Amino acid sequence: MNKLKIWDFITWVCIGLVLAVLLLVIGHVVVSGIRFINLKFIVETTSNAGRSGGIRNVISATIYLTLSALLLAVPVSIAAAIYLQEYARKGRLLNILVSGIETLAGVPSIVFGLFGFNIFVTLLGWSWSLVSGAITLALMGLPILTRTIMEAIRAVPRSYRDASLALGAGQWTTIVRVVLPAAFSGIITGIILSMGRIIGETAAVFLTFGSTLNSISSIFDSGRTMPVHVYILSSESVSIDNAYATATILLVVIIALNGLAYLYQGITKKRG
Amino acid sequence: MNDIQIRIRDLNFYYGEFQALYGINADIERKAVTALIGPSGCGKSTFLRCINRMNDTIDNTLVEGLLEVNDENIYSAGLDVTELRKKIGMVFQRPNPFPMSIYDNVAYGPRVHGIKNKAKLDELVQKSLEQAHLWVEVKDRLYKNALGLSGGQQQRLVIARSLAVEPEILLMDEPTSALDPIATAKLEDLVQKLAKEYTVIIVTHNMQQAARVSTKTAFFLNGYLIEMDETSKIFTAPKDQRTEDYITGRFG
Ligand SMILES: Nc1ncnc2c1ncn2[C@@H]1O[C@H](COP(=O)(O)OP(=O)(O)OP(=O)(O)O)[C@@H](O)[C@H]1O
Numbered sequence A: 001m002n003k004l005k006i007w008d009f010i011t012w013v014c015i016g017l018v019l020a021v022l023l024l025v026i027g028h029v030v031v032s033g034i035r036f037i038n039l040k041f042i043v044e045t046t047s048n049a050g051r052s053g054g055i056r057n058v059i060s061a062t063i064y065l066t067l068s069a070l071l072l073a074v075p076v077s078i079a080a081a082i083y084l085q086e087y088a089r090k091g092r093l094l095n096i097l098v099s100g101i102e103t104l105a106g107v108p109s110i111v112f113g114l115f116g117f118n119i120f121v122t123l124l125g126w127s128w129s130l131v132s133g134a135i136t137l138a139l140m141g142l143p144i145l146t147r148t149i150m151e152a153i154r155a156v157p158r159s160y161r162d163a164s165l166a167l168g169a170g171q172w173t174t175i176v177r178v179v180l181p182a183a184f185s186g187i188i189t190g191i192i193l194s195m196g197r198i199i200g201e202t203a204a205v206f207l208t209f210g211s212t213l214n215s216i217s218s219i220f221d222s223g224r225t226m227p228v229h230v231y232i233l234s235s236e237s238v239s240i241d242n243a244y245a246t247a248t249i250l251l252v253v254i255i256a257l258n259g260l261a262y263l264y265q266g267i268t269k270k271r272g
Numbered sequence B: 001m002n003d004i005q006i007r008i009r010d011l012n013f014y015y016g017e018f019q020a021l022y023g024i025n026a027d028i029e030r031k032a033v034t035a036l037i038g039p040s041g042c043g044k045s046t047f048l049r050c051i052n053r054m055n056d057t058i059d060n061t062l063v064e065g066l067l068e069v070n071d072e073n074i075y076s077a078g079l080d081v082t083e084l085r086k087k088i089g090m091v092f093q094r095p096n097p098f099p100m101s102i103y104d105n106v107a108y109g110p111r112v113h114g115i116k117n118k119a120k121l122d123e124l125v126q127k128s129l130e131q132a133h134l135w136v137e138v139k140d141r142l143y144k145n146a147l148g149l150s151g152g153q154q155q156r157l158v159i160a161r162s163l164a165v166e167p168e169i170l171l172m173d174e175p176t177s178a179l180d181p182i183a184t185a186k187l188e189d190l191v192q193k194l195a196k197e198y199t200v201i202i203v204t205h206n207m208q209q210a211a212r213v214s215t216k217t218a219f220f221l222n223g224y225l226i227e228m229d230e231t232s233k234i235f236t237a238p239k240d241q242r243t244e245d246y247i248t249g250r251f252g
């Protein structure tokens, strides 16, 4: 066997291993959880601390928190991305800013959680609540969102901007009418992917949104998201079965979101 | 009426430290076709982009000297660049329609400049597409994506898009370089027709094209405007040896 073939072989073995592990994990969770999932599990609220009943309140808390965080993070990151990509003067300062954003994107979520806990929960006195959680998650999501939106804007060909400017459109008009529409699919993909990350977040949510099994009726209510539910059910041995069932639903949602992002990009690429 | 629409005096242009144009003097006639020729990198595009101030969009550039359009200094402080670019259309080397429908492409300029009336827009779109000799080919697919058109059609589309803002001057930077011979012939034909109503400045690497479509030709070399004259004179009896060397293919 020559060198190339050996490397090919090793590469394939590694890819196979990764896939096998991934399938094993997903398979294990789904096999252990799917038995306990039925309509009742989705539409009923938790009872007996999660030992029985469904997880409707957990699902809705997850949705509330995720959407609120996105609602805060998306406009801010679009604005930041437009500024950094289109207006800021190229140079040292911009480079420092961008690498700062990249560093922030790599900061472990627990650090954001700690910050959110100290500032929003304690200092501002908002306690464990939707506001505290949503702002914390928005801050956590901002760097990556900004970065992906910047990339989407950067990918818009210069020739589009030139054409628009040469027709007498101003810079802002050009951004709104040409650049953002052309970057739309990239922006949407970025939002969907970061949505997956926000949904799956556990530590920072636990510290800022809390873990009460309430139904949320105001922004100062605390709640329990799916990952936190899984964590508590399993770590406190409340109900391993329901932990697996919740984890299965969580997995399906996240895989669906990633698939959606992938499909969406495929469709828009084909359309040109 | 003044025959000279664009007057250029001692124009220098810099990309940062690098000087791309040296002391250009030229008079460009109204409603005529002026061709710009010269070897690659000699500054033709740079010169063209000075006229509609598209060089402003590049960081760290500097213009010196005088550039008047209709007797108005276009680099004077109070000048409205939007108005200037409305008056001066530009066609780029590669066709660059927006990823929108054919209709929206042509209506883009008028909409940006505040025309909302549907009937007026319809009329402008049709008129511009007719002027660009594209109407017949696209009238049944106006709402289809413009990126589905052929290269030659796209180039005529972007010309229609420029015409829709009713400019006085059209700047064309090698508009046929991405086209096949048939599409090129159509476009040359179009350029000559447009010159009845518009002032056209066209950059080309193709000597025959310059000879066919233009009335005046300017030869650029290394950032200098070497010679500018009637096209027939440039191609039969150039005054400068370098012009002769270039058009006879001895260099460049
Ligand atoms: N954005 C820019 N930044 C720095 N230098 C530039 C820039 N654009 C052009 N130049 C330089 O300016 C000079 C003139 O370029 P220009 O594009 O005007 O040439 P051209 O005559 O249009 O060439 P071509 O026939 O290849 O299109 C070249 O030396 C080029 O490298």
Ligand SMILES: [Mg+2]
Pocket (backbone or CB within 6 Å): B044, B045, B046, B173
């Ligand atoms: Mg050029």
